[in-house]
Amino acid sequence: MDNSVFEDKSPLVLIVDDVAKNLQILGTILSKKNYRIAAANNGEKAIIIANSSLPDLILLDIMMPGINGYETCTRLKKNPRTRDIPIIFLTAKNELADIVRGFEAGAVDYVTKPFNSVELLVRTKTHLELKMSRDMLKIRNEQLERLAITDSMTGLYNHRYIIDSLSIRTAEAKRYKQSLSVAMLDIDYFKKVNDNFGHFFGDFVLVRISAIIEDTIRKTDIAGRYGGEEYLIIFTNTDKKNAFNTLERIRRSIEKENWGKESLIVTISGGVCEFEGQDYLKLIMTADELLYKAKENGRNRIEI
Numbered sequence: 001m002d003n004s005v006f007e008d009k010s011p012l013v014l015i016v017d018d019v020a021k022n023l024q025i026l027g028t029i030l031s032k033k034n035y036r037i038a039a040a041n042n043g044e045k046a047i048i049i050a051n052s053s054l055p056d057l058i059l060l061d062i063m064m065p066g067i068n069g070y071e072t073c074t075r076l077k078k079n080p081r082t083r084d085i086p087i088i089f090l091t092a093k094n095e096l097a098d099i100v101r102g103f104e105a106g107a108v109d110y111v112t113k114p115f116n117s118v119e120l121l122v123r124t125k126t127h128l129e130l131k132m133s134r135d136m137l138k139i140r141n142e143q144l145e146r147l148a149i150t151d152s153m154t155g156l157y158n159h160r161y162i163i164d165s166l167s168i169r170t171a172e173a174k175r176y177k178q179s180l181s182v183a184m185l186d187i188d189y190f191k192k193v194n195d196n197f198g199h200f201f202g203d204f205v206l207v208r209i210s211a212i213i214e215d216t217i218r219k220t221d222i223a224g225r226y227g228g229e230e231y232l233i234i235f236t237n238t239d240k241k242n243a244f245n246t247l248e249r250i251r252r253s254i255e256k257e258n259w260g261k262e263s264l265i266v267t268i269s270g271g272v273c274e275f276e277g278q279d280y281l282k283l284i285m286t287a288d289e290l291l292y293k294a295k296e297n298g299r300n301r302i303e304i
Helices: 018-030 043-053 071-078 096-103 117-149 161-175 190-199 201-217 240-256 282-298
Strands: 012-016 035-040 057-061 086-093 110-111 180-187 222-227 230-236 268-274
Touching: 012 018, 012 043, 012 282, 018 035, 018 117, 035 043, 043 057, 057 071, 057 117, 071 086, 071 096, 086 096, 086 117, 110 117, 161 180, 161 222, 161 230, 161 282, 180 190, 180 201, 180 240, 180 282, 190 201, 201 230, 201 240, 222 282, 230 240, 240 268, 268 282
Parallel strands: 012 035, 012 057, 057 086, 086 110
Antiparallel strands: 180 230, 180 268, 222 230
16 A cells, blocks of 8 residues: 555644643654644643644643543543544653553553653654554555445446345335335447447446446435446435436436547436335346336336
8 A cells, every 4th residue: 555645744743731841842852753743731722632633642741730631531532533542641650550540541651750752752653653553554444345345447336235235225215214216227239339449448438437427326325336337326215206317317418428439429228216115126126127128118218
C-alpha cells in the first residue's frame, strides 16, 4: 500500500497540562523532532481540541483543576471519534496504584515528572509508530472488505453481495411494510460491441454504464453486476413506478452517450417489478422475465 497518506504531514501531538512552563518544555522537546503541537491547559479544552483536530497522540497531565487526567482520559475513550487516540499520562506520581488507575482509564503509557527528554521522545515515537501501524492495518482491512464485495471491473457490488443484500432488504420490507422494487438490466447486442471493437472497448462500455447507473440511483439504492453484461438494482422504499422513472433516466443517458466510435449507439433493456411478499429469488425471476419481454418487444426499453 502507498504510505504517502501518512507522510504528507508530521504527527500532531496534543499536550495537556495546567502549568504553562510544562507546556513550554514539552513543546520545545517535541518540536525538535518536527512534531506538530497543540496545547490545552485543562481537561475540558483538551476534549474539545481532540474532538476537532484528532491528534495522533495525547500527552495528558493527571493533576489538573476541573476534571483531572483520569476523567479526561475516560471521556476521550468513550467518544468514538477520539477513543483510538493513544494517551500517555504525565505524572509526578509513581505509586503503583496511580499507574494502574491510569491504564484502567485507557492510557497506553506514562512519563514521570520531571521530564527526561530522551525517555519522552522514545515513548512518543514508539506510540506514534504503533498508531500508524494500526491505522495502516485498518485501511488495508477496509480495502480487503471492499474487494470481497465488489466487482473488480465495474466497481459495483458483485453477484454474491447484491443477492445477499436483496435477501436482507426483502426481509426488512416485509417486516416494516415498506415498498421495494428490483430491476434487471442487460446491454443490448453486447456481443457485437466486443466483436466489432474488441474486448478492451467492451470492458470500457461496461465500466461506463456502471458509472451512469451509480450516478443516477440514490445512495439508499444498491446496484450490482449480476453477471456478464447484466445488472441488478435494488430500489429501497420505492414502488415500481418510481423505479421505472429512474431506469428510464438511466436508459436515456446510455442511449445518448458518445462512445467515440462512428455510428455506435449502445442501449440497454430492462425489467422492473415490485416486492409483494414473494421470495427474493422469485423477485429476481420476475425481473428477469420482464427483461426478456423488453428484448422481445424491440430492446432499448424498460418493461414494468
